Amino acid sequence: MRSRANWSELLPLAVDPASDRPIFQQIYLALRSAVLSGALKPGAKLPSSRQLADRLSLSRTSVVAAYEQLLAEGYVTSRGGSGTFVSDEIQVPEAEPAGTPPRPAPGRRARLSSAGARYEIFGRDLSVGAAEPFTAGCCSVDAKTINDWRRVTSQHTRVFERSNLRYDQPEGDAALRREIAAYLRAARAVQCDDAQVIVLSGAQQVIDLSIRTLLDPGDSVWIEDPGYIPTREALMAAGARCVPVPVDAQGLDVAAGMAAAPGARAAYITPSHQFPTGAAMSMARRQALLAWAARSRAWIIEDDYDSEFRYAGRPLASLQGLDRNGTVIYVGTLSKVLFPGLRLGFAVVPPSLVDAFRGARFLTDRSPPTLHQSIVADFMQQGFLTSHIRRMRQRYREARDILVSALERLLSDVADIEVPECGIQLVLHFRKPVSDVAIADAARAAGIIVKPVSPHYVRAPVRHGLVLGFSGFDNRQLRTAAGKLAALVQAELAHGKRTAGRPKSTAGR
Ligand SMILES: Cc1ncc(COP(=O)(O)O)c(C=O)c1O
Structure with missing residues (x-):
């Protein structure tokens, strides 16, 4: 589809009245060079001669003369009453379009941080799953969900409140946090009030923020082996020392963790549905893990990424719900329960960590998008999520x-x-x-x-x-x-x- 963005209106054009060069020629040259450099692509619409004359405080005659010359030389075409456009015939240099940053010769680039070097290796090999079977995390929505979503979205876009125009609190929208807290108390036996809920853009951001907030380079962290690769990568980028702890049919082997690194600062686990084995952590192991964390003043990062859809057996409450010592950071997401394109997740943190997470959120990306949050809050509040x-x-x-x-x-x-x-x-x-x-x-x-x-x-x-x-x-x-x-x-x-x-x-x- 042809872009209707009218980028030409934003071109930094200027004329110099003191120059020897006639004004019309200055305009002609500036526009021609924007076309030839690729700053204005074929098909881009030019401002009308009246708009451009107003913008540059010039007589319209000079602008018309410049446009006529561009027209005569084939840089632009005129389409009836709809305006002047960069010609489709123009050959734009593909290799170095305007805006392409210069590429330093190999080996001459300034150094990356050690985190940056890990990000680079990870980023090189990243492939985002196509929507082909059996891509993990591709969710279904039926006609009713689409309809409910559209209804709530259109209510919000019609009203478009003033609150949508400003920055939000770093911890997120109060109404959404209220709904999330109520949902988690009912569905996952999470013990929390609204103040402990921090809205973030997916479980991955919660994991990353938890690592930044709770760990220093060199700190040991238990990770499940096998386990979720992006968490391992984020930990290593932060300079943490990953201690692989084996997983069996009862989940993470807590005794093995204690033998390997009793003084670890944290443990990252997926107790409800271990990734990738699918094991559920037994009650005995949950209690042992919580007791270890309380004793050694360690944090537990509980990633509860996809346990909402339960098909058989007794529902397993969250680990956070058993914690009496404020050691668990609960990681939740709407990626599986609704769809991952939403990019909405949440942390439930012990009250003592609320300020640290608010600060971390602010310094990372300030606050979540307001319109988006109010739509999801209403979607939940009207019972559509259930x-x-x-x-x-x-x-x-x-x-x-x-x-x-x-x-x-x-x-x-x-x-x-x-x-x-x-x-x-x-x-x-x-x-x-x-x-x-x-x-x-x-x-x-x-x-x-x-x-x-x-x-x-x-x-x-x-x-x-x-x-x-x-x-x-x-x-x-x-x-x-x-x-x-x-x-x-x-x-x-x-x-x-x-x-x-x-x-x-x-x-x-
Ligand atoms: C174990 C685990 N944790 C976290 C995530 C990230 O979820 P989100 O899309 O909310 O960032 C995933 C995504 O598949 C996952 O499998």
């Missing part, structure tokens, strides 16, 4: 069952398929030696997106498997993609490829 969760729970349970039964039919001889009791993704582990990274790469080439499990491990022994998201796809897509994936797995097994010595792939993120 009904969305109710309907999507059914939809996702059906998707899970379809995928599980397809995988069991096609792959049960070579893989253990873990049936998740909650969440929007499942994991399968291979029983035979095969490279999950090679399968993920082959699958990507065939238009199927899966996360290999092995890159999530820090220490051996490493298990090979795949994480498959099932929440954003219809039944036919799930069955077809399961069939294709099974064929790829069987082909990889038939080739007898081994994991050792394989090049690193980007598919793990």
Whole structure:
């Protein structure tokens, strides 16, 4: 679609009345050079001669003369009554358009911080999942959710209150924080009042802010092994010392953590639905972890990223809800429960940390977007989130069952398929030696997106498997993609490829 942004109105044009060069020629040259440098792209609209004359406090005659010359030389075209546009025929230099920063020769760039150097490596290999099966975190919305969302959005954009025009509090909109606190108390047994809720742009920002706020370079932190790669990366960028703690069917092995680093400053865990294994942390381990944190004055960062959709078994309360010592920072997000494009998450912090998080939020990006927050607050307050969760729970349970039964039919001889009791993704582990990274790469080439499990491990022994998201796809897509994936797995097994010595792939993120 052609841009209607009218950037030409913002061009810093100026004329010098003292110059020997006639005014009309100065305008002509300035516009011509904007066209030739690519500052004004083909199709861009020029201001009307009257607007430009007003802006430069000139007689219109000079501007008209400049436009006529540009027209005669083919730099611009005139389209009937709709105005003057940069000609589509103009060849804009592609290599160095205006605004391209100069690139220093390799090795001549100023130094990055050590965090920056890690960010650079991580950023190089980042691929944002396409919306193909089985991309994790692709959510479904049905017609009712879209309708409810539109209704609330249009109410807010129609009214457009003065409050939408100013900076918000760093901790976020009061109405939204009230709704989030009420939701978390009911759905996740989180113990909190509104004042403890800090609105942020997703769980990832909560994790990053927690690291900045609670840790110094060199501090030891327990991380789950296998575990969530972006947290590990953020910790290492901050100079923390990651202590990998093994995970089994009961979640993080607290005794192993205490043996490895009893004096760690923090532990990052996903107790409700461990990423990537899917394990739920047992009550005994939860109590042991809380007791350790209280004893050694450590923080626990509880990432509760996707436990709203529960299909079977008893609902597991949050770890935060069991904490009596103010050690837990609860990390929540609307990315799974609604959709990740919202970029809305929240921290629930102990009262003693509220000011530190407010300050950190301000210094990072000041405050969350106001309009967005009031829409979500109303969406929640009118009961639309609850009904969305109710309907999507059914939809996702059906998707899970379809995928599980397809995988069991096609792959049960070579893989253990873990049936998740909650969440929007499942994991399968291979029983035979095969490279999950090679399968993920082959699958990507065939238009199927899966996360290999092995890159999530820090220490051996490493298990090979795949994480498959099932929440954003219809039944036919799930069955077809399961069939294709099974064929790829069987082909990889038939080739007898081994994991050792394989090049690193980007598919793990
Ligand atoms: C374990 C875990 N934590 C955090 C996140 C980040 O969520 P958000 O989109 O809210 O930043 C994800 C996203 O998939 C996740 O899997």
